[in-house]
Amino acid sequence: MGGAVMEGVISKGLLKTSEIGIIDHNPSIVDKWVEKYGVRPMKMSELGQAERVLLALQPRHFLQLSDDLARPSVGYISTMAGISTTVLARRLGTKRVVRVMPNLGATIGKSQSAVTGTKEASEYGDLAFGHELFSSVGSVYDIPENLFNAFTGMVGSGPAYAAVFAEALADGGVRVGLPRSQANELAAKLLITTGELLLQKAHPAILKDEVASPGGTTIAGLEQIERYTFRAAAIEAVIAATKRGTELGMDE
Numbered sequence: 001m002g003g004a005v006m007e008g009v010i011s012k013g014l015l016k017t018s019e020i021g022i023i024d025h026n027p028s029i030v031d032k033w034v035e036k037y038g039v040r041p042m043k044m045s046e047l048g049q050a051e052r053v054l055l056a057l058q059p060r061h062f063l064q065l066s067d068d069l070a071r072p073s074v075g076y077i078s079t080m081a082g083i084s085t086t087v088l089a090r091r092l093g094t095k096r097v098v099r100v101m102p103n104l105g106a107t108i109g110k111s112q113s114a115v116t117g118t119k120e121a122s123e124y125g126d127l128a129f130g131h132e133l134f135s136s137v138g139s140v141y142d143i144p145e146n147l148f149n150a151f152t153g154m155v156g157s158g159p160a161y162a163a164v165f166a167e168a169l170a171d172g173g174v175r176v177g178l179p180r181s182q183a184n185e186l187a188a189k190l191l192i193t194t195g196e197l198l199l200q201k202a203h204p205a206i207l208k209d210e211v212a213s214p215g216g217t218t219i220a221g222l223e224q225i226e227r228y229t230f231r232a233a234a235i236e237a238v239i240a241a242t243k244r245g246t247e248l249g250m251d252e
């Protein structure tokens with residue numbers, strides 16, 4: 001996620017490559033970005049030189065490492081699932097904290113990202129900068145913090161649910177005789193087309209009704225979708241992921 005945001009920022013000209021430093025404990029990741037963009041590899045001891053730090057490590061690693069990351073003069077922007085601004089501020093020793101929840105769309109400039117921050121983050125320009133950072137990789141939504149885990153459970157994790165649906169559709173296609181390579185491509189393309197159509201409709205049910213001819217093929221398929229409780233599975237997936245976000249953010 002950190003690499004995706006860096007690429008967005010560079011491609012949109014928000015920062016010069018000379019203004020960006022990176023830290024990753026995996027040297028091959030550092031080498032990759034240094035080679036590709038000429039950004040500066042940094043040490044943890046140099047963190048205090050930064051004006052702002054994007055934290056894109058796993059929540060459990062953050063909870064182990066936060067003492068090493070804390071610098072009172074720095075503004076922090078976190079993409080970590082579950083970690084609230086309260087926990088960020090306490091662990092990092094500053095109230096200049098912004099919480100963001102992007103999704104994998106960031107890697108192609110099409111993320112839907114939730115953003116929130118503290119009063120201090122707003123005063124110091126960190127919140128505005130967070131907006132700019134994530135606008136460089138897609139759309140930004142101001143979401144109150146009490147809905148962040150919900151946003152994460154639906155939108156942050158959502159591409160994985162859609163991918164499972166695409167895979168299942170393709171499996172269905174193969175089951176009725178389509179070649180695998182075509183079935184996979186068709187599943188992806190029909191999700192894109194359906195997404196574009198859905199943005200023009202007031203409600204998804206309108207699109208569903210337009211496709212389903214009386215006594216036709218679609219209603220026969222939809223009957224099975226209802227029989228196998230597809231909707232309940234999708235709802236329960238979002239609930240479970242939201243709950244998991246809360247668990248990831250538990251700090252003592």
Ligand SMILES: NC(=O)C1=CN([C@@H]2O[C@H](COP(=O)(O)OP(=O)(O)OC[C@H]3O[C@@H](n4cnc5c(N)ncnc54)[C@H](O)[C@@H]3O)[C@@H](O)[C@H]2O)C=CC1
Pocket residue numbers: 001002023024025026029056057058059061065079080081101102103104156
């Ligand atoms: N993958 C996704 O679709 C999304 C991820 N996120 C959040 O973004 C964060 C990053 O996610 P990913 O990029 O998928 O994870 P990732 O595991 O690919 O990247 C984390 C990076 O942190 C580095 N790292 C781990 N321990 C470190 C340490 N001690 N010092 C320095 N670097 C260290 C790893 O080498 C790795 O490059 C997570 O907190 C996740 O909750 C948020 C939204 C979507």
Ligand SMILES: O=C(O)[C@@H]1CCC=N1
Pocket residue numbers: 081152156157
């Ligand atoms: O699975 C995760 O925990 C992260 C957060 C949202 C998407 N990936």
